[in-house]
Amino acid sequence: MNPNATRHAALTAVATHLPARVVTNDELEAEFAPAGVAKIAAKTGIDRRHVVGEGETTADLAVAAAEELFRRHGVDRREVDFVLLCTQSPDHAMPTTSCLVQARLGLRTDIGALDLGMGCSGYVYGLGVAKALVESGQANTVLLLTADTLSRYVNPADRQLRVIFGDGAAASLVTATADEPSLRGLSYGTDGSGAPHLIVPHGGLADGAVLSPKSTAEARGLVSNGYDMYMDGAEVFTFSLRVVPEIVEEALRRSGLDLGDIDAFVFHQANAFMLETLRKKLGIAPERFVVEMRDCGNTTSSSIPIALDAALASGQLRPGMTTMFVGFGVGLSWGAVVVDL
Template identity: 30%
Template structure:
């Protein structure tokens, strides 16, 4: 799907990370020093942020939102749309976005809904927020994107234990003078590539689903844990992300050589570097910023922007930006947009 929407702006972006840090070197006793160093070298991840027990993705997003609204001086009463993108909602029902509407003192006249997506979810969220604005349904949409995924990762599954981290984000999409071009791609034939098999209606939790079993490459997990077939995710990402990026560039009338920021989802160094090589781009236009946080799923693009914003602003690289997320679904989504007038803030720590 390709579309260009106009009359838009992104007013501000903030992120919130848990205080607790897991230094991956501390896992050397469990997984072996050589293995840990090797994985760190390949993934580019050294530390993971882990939420305390009882802290939900919505809590991180709520904190990010309160901070953002204060900093950009936007009254919650002026928000008329709330979108929460997450794989880890507070409850099966109701939608967490409605709970957040109440907690953030956003008027009851606002529209609020959740989107169940992961690594491509930030772009999906911008797309739906933009539709709400361009259809004149809303003037200011609060997009909240984040996961607390670590409770779903088995401690004996090093393929994910050393990669996935927790984070939340808040973004305000408003009426404005900018236009955004989107490309969105869905391929449900790969739904088993990245998933939590049990706990939904198809496979309810049971004694069987809670059994800890040895899986591929000596990793252990239950069917209630998240699983990832890394090779198939990798294949999907390197096949679809470059295509999607070129598609939005074409749609928006931009040449790849004039883009100073390709803000990609941050799964690991290997994937990002390979996409960069496929697109024949210099490394300085594709920043990597997961070393201190891990792969924060749907929040990884706003996390990248908030970690790198000072450099990006100083180097005047936010005029023409392409964002691209890819992963669970399987799905891939890109957007071409300007972020020059967007207020972007350093990540804040959740207390």
């Protein structure tokens, strides 16, 4: 683009990837009999989830999503100036997974690569960082990847979390444009005091530092798998009902828009019951509210772009629409952004 033109960032392409292995509710029901999972599954709105196979890693999913983006949208990988990889399940403590992905994708070496250690709000945060890189002139094209393999963290005997979480990845392209701003109203929130409510208590350098007595494997009647991901569902639900309406209002205010100006909303796909409660609380009509998790589960930072990609494919979302993305969860962390498709 003309170096003298006003620079704005635009979301120009998205693609997704789910691992081949599928775990259905029927399989979980048989595994956890006689306790079963039917009641939990009915509230989550999830029928099946994709999980990584033996030896499959977060980098594998990220690379597959990026290759799908390049293929489907005809993107020349030589145009990528920066790689942002949002994950909370990196392949290694060091180096960053984004460096591994840069090499495996055969991208230029005169580019930046950075991991964002974010979860459920990570896609919104990633769009914010990508926008800053583009509009400050540091990059013309940012490859934003979200990828997680949280099935590695979930204890095999934890039926609540086994029902909810799935693995997956998404690739998005954020590029420079001289058009009107199309990523607007970015708003963020953080409350680290709520960290104990959604946490992987083991496997890090602070292993053994118990933030919540309820999070230990022993307290939950589990044999530790070395990670033992824990979620206090009631606390996370209460937190979401409090912060989501506030962040929606803040993003609208910063954008100079009203709720009625938004054609469609894509929230983090936490679970169906939570989304329906939030939809009603905000007064959003069902046809303006995207729900796409039945076949993939809660994929944390990838849930918004996976839902976006599916809604574009089905025609629920169309180019030219004004949308709002809202992420919320682990951290505790939340964010919202208005996106013109």
